[in-house]
Amino acid sequence: MTPVEALQTTLAGEHAAVHVFATLGGRVSASANPTTAARLREGYETHRARRDHLRSWLADLGEQPVPPAAGYDVDDDSRDPERLTASARRAEERCTAVYAQLVASSTGPTRRWAVQAATDSALRCLSLGGTPSAYPGLRELS
């Protein structure tokens, strides 16, 4: 995978994450479940910022950033905070894997950014109720 292909794949992952966190965040009551709402909001804002950064980055490289897909599957239409958190965690785990792949396909500042993003994503998995893993983002070893 070329560095540009890896950046495009990462952007596609962030488009999905933004959609998932926005959808899940819209289903939780901030007054009834403030902690869950805050976690989903923080995840949404982080992924939106990363998506925008990746789009600008690709444009600066003279590439056409991949657009979001026409639709995304968001597990179910539950409003239960635990299920919403679990759905968000699965989306975050996919992001950790995407950033780990970007590490493999890049060098220098891009790799450093990807390492930091993978770590941040792995930590958000814990905030979303996950347990520590031996190899966050490396599904074949988990």
Added chain:
Amino acid sequence: MTLLGLTGCTEERPDEPAALPRLRRNPDHELVVASLAVEQRHLDRVRAVRRRHRSVRAALAASLAVHQAHVELLRGAVEDASGPEAASWSVPGKPERALDALAASARAAYREQVDIAMAAESGTFARLATGMAAAAAQQERFLTDLRPRSRGAAR
């Protein structure tokens, strides 16, 4: 699974002199050894804390498993894993202080694995080092979160 595949070793080409393979060793060999030393050092500390403080032994079982998995994977990839002796590390006498020290050790392991990921020539090994760095970051968070409960349990 062996890490030799992960770290990008190339197959010998028949037109090269027989003496060359020693020169064409895995370019990340030293980094794999360094990564193993990082994980072994932290694993030894987790073991030492579990030996000294029975109250946190069960809570640290998962930490032990994480770093043991790293050590076993890396050890399978290097023929000679011998390195410099690890500096001695004394376990603090109170469980909560020992957990603080372990969290600091996990933080150091994270930083070192990030440096290794950044220096790796092989993207595959950089990805692996990133996974281990992220695991160390998760361990630091886990150990930090564990501390208040352990302090309560120790009373």
